[in-house]
Amino acid sequence: MQTIDRDSAGSARVAIVGGIHGDEPAGVRIVRRLADELDPLDAAGDDGTADGDGSGNAGSGGLVRLILANEPAIEAGTRYTDADLNRAFPGDADSDEYERALAPRLTAELEGFDAVLALHTSHSAPPPFAIFSDLTESVRRTVTGLPVDHVVDASGLRSTTLDSTIPHTVSVEVGRQGSEEAVEFGYEACLAFLRVHGALPDEPPTFSETVVAKGSEEVPKGGGEPHVHFANFEAIPEGAVFAEDDVYTHRVEEPGVVPILASEDGYDDIFGIYGRVTGVVKPPGEGDLRVYPRGEGDGNGDRDERRDSGAGGND
Known part of the structure; x- marks a missing residue:
């Protein structure tokens, strides 16, 4: 897991997670693009990059945390190595299965955050849509601020996903797996997410039902x-x-x-x-x-x- 902290224009602590599934490259590309474009933390002595152990310098104000979650699966181009990470939460730090042991580490990286966006693609047909498991005020801001028409209430489905275990998390299916359209839409969705939580001051956020x-x-x-x-x-x-x-x-x-x-x-x-x-x-x-x-x-x-x-x- 790679954690990259970047500066925020506001006081909220927000995170964007890509690469939960290693065969969904759009999220990986989007996270890397945002890491290149967003300003480094003022308080960071380097580029704000941590190795997944929480050692990035967050400072006392807000921040944007960018995470590449499942690096071995990303490198292999497979959904997972031992177990589906998005079916493995809260996980087990002592597990012999890589993803099941990774899940609590990822959870620790997101502890106390005000808003989290997890990027996914699928073989399903368009349109892109969001997913939540618990409708908090932060989740409302995210789903009504994203450029999607639909959000899925997954509270009655699995209890082992990131959005069902990490507070204030929304997952977004940004498009068809492997498509350039998914990368472009997902990038714009991330910018919208950052705007609605005050992390990006380039233009006012837009909300809709x-x-x-x-x-x-x-x-x-x-x-x-x-x-x-x-x-x-x-x-x-x-x-x-x-x-x-x-x-x-x-x-x-x-x-x-x-x-x-x-x-x-x-x-x-x-x-x-x-x-x-x-x-x-x-x-x-x-x-x-x-x-x-x-x-x-x-x-x-x-x-x-x-x-x-x-x-x-x-x-």
Whole structure:
């Protein structure tokens, strides 16, 4: 793990993590680009780089911490070496599995931070979207300040991911794995993240309502030739087949279901996740810290209508 600390224009301590999965190069490239572009810490005696043991000089004010998490997997170009890091939290420092022992070290690097953004790509179709497990005020600022239309509430899914164990963490799926579009979108998303938390003063932050889809269950994959018939956040008609292979035919028997991380080849054991659009998160200062059911609110009907149409597959 490599930790690189950079200066912040504000007082918040924020972090961006790339390379949780070694075969997702966009996050690695984005972190390295930000490390080159952001100012070094004033208090640092060198370039602000630490070796992952927390020895970077953070000073007394805010900072931006950039992390390349799983260096052996990054070097090998594989998702992981021994275990999926994003399924290994909180981990075990004494484990013989590299990622399971890495997880508590990464946790220590993020302890006490005000906001964390974890970068991911997938084989799933666009659009990019965010993921949270606990809707804190910091998380609200992040998800409504990112240039995404959708955020997934993953609180009912796995409890072993970075965003489910590290407070104030949002994960963002920036695009298709290996694409240049993912790198460019992810970089812009990181700049937006830094702006909304006061770390980057180049321009004012922009906020907007963000549609929430609550993840409910993983959709298992069997074997043979896989087929997925609906894209992310596209409403699946009642009775339609979402995905199928030689083992499973997943027919949706109730209305309101949308796919999340829908992919034929992205995962060995699942086609993706079923979810339901539950409402919207409003920007800071425009409502309470909760998910507002669609149609409830303060007269932003045009914006809600635009996002509702997006949830129907028009992204």
